Amino acid sequence: MTMSTIHITNGDVAADSLRKALDQAGRRDAVLALRDDLAVGPLQGIDDTPQVRADFWQRVSGDDTRDFIGEFKEQAAELNAVVDATTHVVVWHGQSAADQLTLRRVCFHLREMPQRLNELRLSIDDLTGEASAPLRRPDHATSVGMFAPDLLLQRLPGAAPISVLRIGRLALEWQEVKLANAELRRWRDNTFTSGTFADLDAQVLEHAVEGWQSAGRVAARLMAADNGLLVSDSLVLWRLRELAASGQLQLRGETKTWRSLEIKVTPAALSPV
Numbered sequence: 001m002t003m004s005t006i007h008i009t010n011g012d013v014a015a016d017s018l019r020k021a022l023d024q025a026g027r028r029d030a031v032l033a034l035r036d037d038l039a040v041g042p043l044q045g046i047d048d049t050p051q052v053r054a055d056f057w058q059r060v061s062g063d064d065t066r067d068f069i070g071e072f073k074e075q076a077a078e079l080n081a082v083v084d085a086t087t088h089v090v091v092w093h094g095q096s097a098a099d100q101l102t103l104r105r106v107c108f109h110l111r112e113m114p115q116r117l118n119e120l121r122l123s124i125d126d127l128t129g130e131a132s133a134p135l136r137r138p139d140h141a142t143s144v145g146m147f148a149p150d151l152l153l154q155r156l157p158g159a160a161p162i163s164v165l166r167i168g169r170l171a172l173e174w175q176e177v178k179l180a181n182a183e184l185r186r187w188r189d190n191t192f193t194s195g196t197f198a199d200l201d202a203q204v205l206e207h208a209v210e211g212w213q214s215a216g217r218v219a220a221r222l223m224a225a226d227n228g229l230l231v232s233d234s235l236v237l238w239r240l241r242e243l244a245a246s247g248q249l250q251l252r253g254e255t256k257t258w259r260s261l262e263i264k265v266t267p268a269a270l271s272p273v
Contacts, residue, residue: 005029005088010037010102013145018092020149025156030087032078035071038105039097039229044181047108050076060238062255083109087116090159092152094122094142097187097229104174107162111171114164120155122147141187141230186228193228200231200239205248208265215240215251216258233258 007022007029009015015033022029041056050072058068082089091106093099103119110117124140127147144152162170173192177185182194200222207221219236237255240263244251253260 005090006082006085007031007090007092008082008102008106009033009092009144010099011035011143011145014092014143014147017145017147017149018152021152021156024149024153027156032082034075034079034102034105036075037098037232037235038101039185039187040235041183042181043178046178047105060234062238062241079106079109082106083113088118089116090118090120092120092122092144094144094146095124095187096141096143097185097192099143100187100192101174101177101185104170104177107167107170108174111167114162114167117162117167118159119162120159122155126151126155141228143230184229188228195228197239197242200227200235201243201248203227204236204239204243205265208249208263210265212252212262212264215253215261215263218263219258 007018009018009031010033012033012035015031019031022031036053036057041060042052045052050069054068054072058064058066061068089106089110091103093103107117122142122144124142127142147155177192180194183197184195184199186193186195203222203225204218207218207225219233219240222236223231223233225231240249240251240261241255243249244263248266250264250266252262252264255261
């Protein structure tokens with residue numbers, strides 16, 4: 001059966017929530033989850049080969065058994081299939097670096113077919129109800145994955161065409177971001193700025209105290225901070241391993257279980273420069 005519309009989200013959580021909303025609306029539109037967190041890691045060559053991104057996430061995960069290159073090839077094929085199709089496309093995006101970069105990447109790939117492109121914008125103002133209170137951040141960052149199906153259902157009629165001019169600008173911004181090839185990309189005041197993994201490392205050490213402490217507690221503070229990007233737990237865990245490898249902190253417990261993992265900052269890392 002041919003789908004008349006395909007909805008694109010950043011991440012599986014957002015896609016699952018959106019599928020439930022579409023089901024409630026009695027719609028059988030397809031949903032494609034683009035799973036790559038584009039806010040972190042190198043972007044150079046991303047639209048030509050999946051190798052660079054696959055290698056990066058393999059390093060972050062530390063999981064040698066997972067076939068990242070296969071997963072990224074599959075995602076590239078899914079994106080190419082969208083480009084080759086004739087369906088309408090709706091890109092859902094919140095106010096986060098990863099969501100905004102996903103929007104720009106899709107616009108780049110579909111820039112020659114502007115009549116197919118639509119968007120649905122979400123912001124902190126759309127997060128309503130008591131259940132959403134813990135999700136509200138000081139930097140007002142939002143991703144589609146934060147929204148429950150009933151909220152997405154309410155917003156469903158708000159999909160609007162993207163103008164040819166805007167598509168051209170967004171596609172150009174995607175090319176500029178790829179060229180900059182930063183380690184981190186932050187999103188503030190409708191603008192991308194570059195950052196480094198050292199920025200995150202400094203925040204880890206800043207939130208830490210002397211002696212052994214819960215790694216999860218430090219990670220939670222970092223993930224809730226005004227970073228200009230939504231930091232994932234897998235990214236924090238990688239930085240903890242990297243800090244341990246460089247001798248700036250010690251780890252004890254199971255590195256894949258936040259509950260048991262503890263960190264201890266070395267005296268050299270705690271002392272002022």
